[in-house]
Amino acid sequence: MYRIMYKINRIDSRYCVGCGTCVTLCPRKAIGFSVLGSDIVAIVDESRCTDCGLCVLICPGINNVYVDDRSVLDSLLREFRVKAVYFGWSRDENIRFWSASGGIVTSFLRYLVEKKVVSYVLVTKHRFLSAYPNITGRVEDIVRSSGSIYFKTFTLAKLGKLLELVRRGHRVAIVGLPCMLGVVRKVLPRKLRERVIFIGLVCYHINTFWYLKYVFSKFSPSLRAKPISVSPRKGGWPGKIVLRYRVNNSVKEVEVGHFSLWNAIPRFEFTAPKGCLYCYDHIAVGGDVVVADAWHPKFFGKDTLGVSLVIVKTDKGLELIRKAAEEGFIELIDAKSVDAYTAQYRNFFIRTIQTLVRRAIFYRRFGVIFKFPREAFIEILRLAIISLLERVPFIYAYAITRVFEKLIYIFSVPSIEGRLYIRYRDDPQLFFRTIKVLTLKT
DSSP: OOSSSSSSSOOOOOOOOSSOOHHHHHOOOOOEEEEEEEEEEEEEEEEOOOOHHHHHHOOOHHEEEEHHHHHHHHHHHHHOSSSEEEEEEESHHHHSSSTTTTTTHHHHHHHHTTTSSSEOOOOOOOOEEEEEEEEEEHHHHHHOSSBOOOOOOOOOGGHHHHHHHTTTTTTEEEEEOHHHHHHHHHHHHHGGGEEEEEEOOOSSSOOOOHHHHHHHHHTTTTTTTEEEEEOOOOOSSOEEEEEEETTTTTTEEEEEHHHHHSSSHHHHTTTTTTHHHOOOOSSSSSSSSEEEEOTTTTTTTTTTOOOEEEEEEEHHHHHHHHHHHHSSSEEEEOOHHHHHHTTIIIIIIHHHHHHHHHHHHHHHHHHHHHSSSSHHHHHHHHHHHHHHHHSOHHHHHHHHHHHHHHHHHTTHHHHHHHHHHHHHHOOHHHHHHHHHHHHOOO
């Protein structure tokens, strides 16, 4: 288990990433969901809390900030250890189109259930303006849960029930973000882990709920329109979300493309919870099979149905993914590790350096910061903007964000940032030398 560097007795809601673990595992039921500012977070009921510290040990947001540097370095190096890499998609054309990134996860889960490899799967389904976790053994429920959700899902609020199923002898599959898989591995006894298949989703970061409100306001068809629901990303590749509004007595739908949703504002992490800003596991090192968008020159701009990048981390995952292909559920194309690094270079390289620089800023390691002055300047500016957007009322946050959105494109900030960080992708020796300096301080 990772070692927490500082003594903390309770979770800090500022770092909540929306996994939901603390709510279900708190022995005193002292934690619940609540609105804090413009976001939904886990809040401790002071009258019930006994300061046992369990929530701190399992909280991925707290772990991201306060874990020791040696554990961070170990996790970063494990990201590059893979058994196999593939490009793939579902052989069911309907699933491929109406899922995110080719429908690999949906069809893989379908294989696991139909062939009775597992009895239950934990998935997340979108409903109206929020998401909810669902433990199911039905293929139709799995298909309905397809698509990518970019906001807090509290998926592990069902973790207690899932652990009970595992203890009873059932085999289960879990689909989750890297932080969620890490929590499950932490609380699950080693002897029971063989009953669980971990399917990871590569994650840049999730968005706080104020960004959902921002998106609804930005694309609103009328000043009188009231938000009803938002769909997951699906419908081809790169896909789209559908916003539904009530205007007078009718319902109006607005389609928002992936790059309109995932524009400069979330790309620069202005919409990320603080717990995500210090995350050091974006490739799901705890997964048996890890799936991501295949942002690769071979497919990007050439395929409209959807292609997934499949990174296999364990022998168990390799055996299962190959059997799913042999049984005709998915199509796999052999790839190399370098293809994974190309398709997801921001998560493998750029995001890693950014996270480590932020940790140096958080701990005021000035000797390390002065070695990377340009990176430190960008991250200090980013953290200041995020802090500002957190503190002001939504109406001001909306106006400030629209201005930032325009300025970012006018001054070509993405290309400036790209030129600064791209050298870490192009020079592996520089990359690994840098992460050693930032984690070991030598």
